[in-house]
Amino acid sequence: MNHYWFEYRPYDRPFKQPLHTHHGWWSNRQGIILRLTSANGQVGWGEIAPIAWFGTETLAQALAFCRSLPSKLAAAAIEHIPASLPACRFGFESALEMMQISTTSITFASPSPHQLGAVHNSYLLPTGEAALHAWQPLVTAGVNTFKWKIGVANLEDELQIFNHLMQKLPADVRLRLDANGGLDYYQAYQWLQTCDRLSGHTATVEFLEQPLSKHQLKEMLQLAERVQTPIALDESVATFEQLEACYTQGWRGMFVIKPALIGSPQQLRNFCQQYCLDLVWSSALETPIAQYFIQHVLIPSIPVVQHRAIGFGVDQWFNDAWTTEGNFEQLWQSLSLTGTIE
Ligand SMILES: [Mg+2]
Structure with missing residues (x-):
């Protein structure tokens, strides 16, 4: 043994x-x-x-x-x-x-933001108005996908900053909005409608992540029917059992996968090989040890339905x-x- x-x-x-x-x-x-x-x-x-x-x-x-x-x-x-x-x-x-x-x-020697941009890493912008200035050096360095947290301040203020941000971002940038389940149905619909309205005139909103709480899958299925902007589940599919349950209940939109949280890598592999999910890989702010496994072992072993930037542009959040x-x-x-x- x-x-x-x-x-x-x-x-x-x-x-x-x-x-x-x-x-x-x-x-x-x-x-x-x-x-x-x-x-x-x-x-x-x-x-x-x-x-x-x-x-x-x-x-x-x-x-x-x-x-x-x-x-x-x-x-x-x-x-x-x-x-x-x-x-x-x-x-x-x-x-x-x-x-x-x-x-x-093997060393963890990080590629420069430029190289990361080239392999399509998504970078987390600071929440609120700070985002309006934070994107510029990263775009200069070649980054073209950002994530921005919403559902933190009140709706009107956030929508205003969002409009402003969308006007400023270059047209080829993709922005991912992440509400962490912090919106109600009405607010989520407002956000998605705003995204639909801006679409084609500004940078692209790639998707709105987890607009409602993980207990509101039915409402998110409804929202997805009503708007063009895609919705991605994140908190709803934190663990493998939840991922399986959402798929069974009919979710065919995007799934944000944080491998470090989900459980067994082999179980995830088997499921994805069977059902071909539209996946967005995302960091749980793990160290380079888990990141190495995720990026070099796990991700290459899972079939790709749609190429999407991976959400591991988080190194700039740490001092060490x-x-x-x-x-x-x-x-x-x-x-x-x-x-x-x-
Ligand atoms: Mg998220």
């Missing part, structure tokens, strides 16, 4: 500036780095990066789970991680897959040099030196 040596280290990564969403302010990204070592010395890196307000387990639950495991771990223990711990499932299963890849010569200077081993070592979050 297969066994692995299991070690884990928590991390605590402050954002340069707190991120404002409909769920409130978020100032530190916390998670857990996993290291599995096989009997013949192969190392597999993984990461547990939960977001409890998004529908995963809490960090405390993930830590409790890691603590409950023996340091000599049976492969079967990984197969039986419960669906109630989706971020743990992702972390352990991806670490097993990463064991097939030699990571010693993990992405630009680090590699797997260095990141791990830095965690033992700087201490843990406990």
Whole structure:
């Protein structure tokens, strides 16, 4: 029977500036780095990066789970991680897959924003009026897809900033609006109508993400019938079980997938191979360890229905040099030196 040596280290990564969403302010990204070592010395890196307000387990639950495991771990223990711990499932299963890849010569050295623009990465703009000035240097560097959080201030003010932003953005830019479930039906309809009206005259709204709460799938199905601007589900499909449920209930629009939150990568692969979903890959603000697996292992293994920018343009949100200077081993070592979050 297969066994692995299991070690884990928590991390605590402050954002340069707190991120404002409909769920409130978020100032530190916390998670857990996993290291599995096989009997013949192969190392597999993984990461547990939960977001409890998004529908995963809490960090405390993930830590409790890691603590409950023996340091000599049976492969079967990984197969039986419960669906109630989706971020743990992702972390352990991806670490097993990463064991097939030699990571010693890989560095995280980030491509410049220009190169990222070339591979179509979507960049997160600051919320509110700050967006009006933040896009320019990124466009100059070659970025052409942005995400902007809405549903934070009142409707009229936001629509006004939105109109302004759309007038300023170059015509070839694609803007993704993300309400994080923070609108009601009327507000969502106002937003979508405004997007429809502007369409063809300004930059393009690629889609409106999660206008209503995850409990309002029926209303979102209705909205999608009434407007041209596409709707993408995000919070509604945070975990694999939710994704399956929305598909079964008839959603055929876009699905935003945050792999670090969804659960088993293999389960996602099987489902996507069977049903060919219109996917938008998105970051859960994980470290380069999970990002490496997602971008180099998982995404290339899933069939593409429609090429869309991937939402991993988030490095500029952190102060540290993990992405630009680090590699797997260095990141791990830095965690033992700087201490843990406990
Ligand atoms: Mg979203």
